[in-house]
Amino acid sequence: MKALTAFAPASIGNVSLGFDVLGAALAPVDGTKLGDEVEIKAAESFSLKTVGRFAHKLPGGADSNIVTKCYHYFCEQMEKAGKPTSPVALTLHKNLPIGSGLGSSASSIVAAFAALNAFFDNPFDEDTLLIMMGELEGQISGSVHYDNVAPCYLGGMTLMTGSDAPVTLSLPLNDDWYYAVCYSGISVSTAAARDILPKQVDMATALTFGRQLGVFVHALHAGNFGLAASVMKDVIAEPYRKSLLPGFDEARAFSEQAGALAFGISGSGPTVFAVCSSKAQAENVAAYLTDNYIQNDDGFSHVCQIPSQGTIIS
Ligand SMILES: Nc1ncnc2c1ncn2[C@@H]1O[C@H](COP(=O)(O)OP(=O)(O)O)[C@@H](O)[C@H]1O
Numbered sequence: 001m002k003a004l005t006a007f008a009p010a011s012i013g014n015v016s017l018g019f020d021v022l023g024a025a026l027a028p029v030d031g032t033k034l035g036d037e038v039e040i041k042a043a044e045s046f047s048l049k050t051v052g053r054f055a056h057k058l059p060g061g062a063d064s065n066i067v068t069k070c071y072h073y074f075c076e077q078m079e080k081a082g083k084p085t086s087p088v089a090l091t092l093h094k095n096l097p098i099g100s101g102l103g104s105s106a107s108s109i110v111a112a113f114a115a116l117n118a119f120f121d122n123p124f125d126e127d128t129l130l131i132m133m134g135e136l137e138g139q140i141s142g143s144v145h146y147d148n149v150a151p152c153y154l155g156g157m158t159l160m161t162g163s164d165a166p167v168t169l170s171l172p173l174n175d176d177w178y179y180a181v182c183y184s185g186i187s188v189s190t191a192a193a194r195d196i197l198p199k200q201v202d203m204a205t206a207l208t209f210g211r212q213l214g215v216f217v218h219a220l221h222a223g224n225f226g227l228a229a230s231v232m233k234d235v236i237a238e239p240y241r242k243s244l245l246p247g248f249d250e251a252r253a254f255s256e257q258a259g260a261l262a263f264g265i266s267g268s269g270p271t272v273f274a275v276c277s278s279k280a281q282a283e284n285v286a287a288y289l290t291d292n293y294i295q296n297d298d299g300f301s302h303v304c305q306i307p308s309q310g311t312i313i314s
């Protein structure tokens with residue numbers, strides 16, 4: 001009987017300087033599989049089982065799980081395209097904490113769509129699937145944004161185009177950068193963290209945002225990674241969101257003093273990340289964050305790099 005599994009990695013939304021338009025996939029260097037998985041097999045009727053470290057934090061029934069919504073949405077799109085579907089049994093391995101800033105909902109959504117697409121012999125192309133993923137991410141977080149689903153699905157660091165084809169562009173990666181990533185253990189709702197942001201930005205902020213993003217993309221393509229790191233500053237969300245994150249200012253101060261190239265909030269937090277120029281430096285920052293930024297037993301730290309591969313079907 002046909003059965004397969006889709007693994008979809010954690011991701012950093014915004015990467016500080018690209019609110020809603022820049023994202024990066026994450027892979028711990030110690031080989032830990034940091035991401036959700038969806039198993040799929042044929043069945044007589046649809047079912048969703050949830051397992052894994054953070055399954056107990058999911059909303060009650062299968063109907064309120066985003067993975068069930070992905071299945072129904074996928075079937076609707078198949079019907080519109082005149083293609084047949086059949087019932088499936090899904091198992092979600094919920095390995096990412098909810099409301100963590102690690103693209104947890106995106107990871108479930110991407111794993112679900114990637115598993116469904118592979119199971120039904122790839123009826124949808126990359127851009128069509130990304131648009132479907134963005135639609136479901138929008139349902140859960142309050143507005144469509146691709147900065148988690150795109151890197152989670154495709155890997156690497158991705159820049160959204162605002163167009164339907166291609167939805168996203170891949171940016172060059174720097175193999176020498178290591179990311180100290182720490183989830184504090186508390187939950188921050190993405191929708192709530194979006195609600196606290198001003199709905200308009202002033203001229204000076206808009207100019208800084210545009211300049212930073214332009215310089216960053218140029219610098220990556222030119223291989224000038226020092227210049228790229230120098231503009232990794234969040235002028236849009238961090239000034240408002242950091243008040244939701246106990247220990248944020250101290251963590252930034254430590255990471256700067258330890259020589260990190262940049263420091264910021266991953267997605268809507270509470271996860272933070274430091275961009276480091278060596279593995280040893282990232283380990284040092286991660287150790288500080290483990291001892292000082294983590295608030296409870298759910299928290300964890302990892303030293304990560306950005307994998308060029310996103311979702312893996314096996
Ligand atoms: N499979 C799922 N994974 C994560 N969240 C889910 C899932 N299914 C339903 N949810 C709900 O969606 C919301 C996700 O919250 P959000 O703050 O966007 O999480 P994250 O920032 O980690 O993606 C929560 O209310 C959660 O209960």
Ligand SMILES: N[C@@H](CCOP(=O)(O)O)C(=O)O
Nearest residue numbers: 013020101102103190267268
């Ligand atoms: N661009 C979004 C990213 C949210 O990421 P999440 O991991 O917190 O869901 C935002 O900043 O709102």
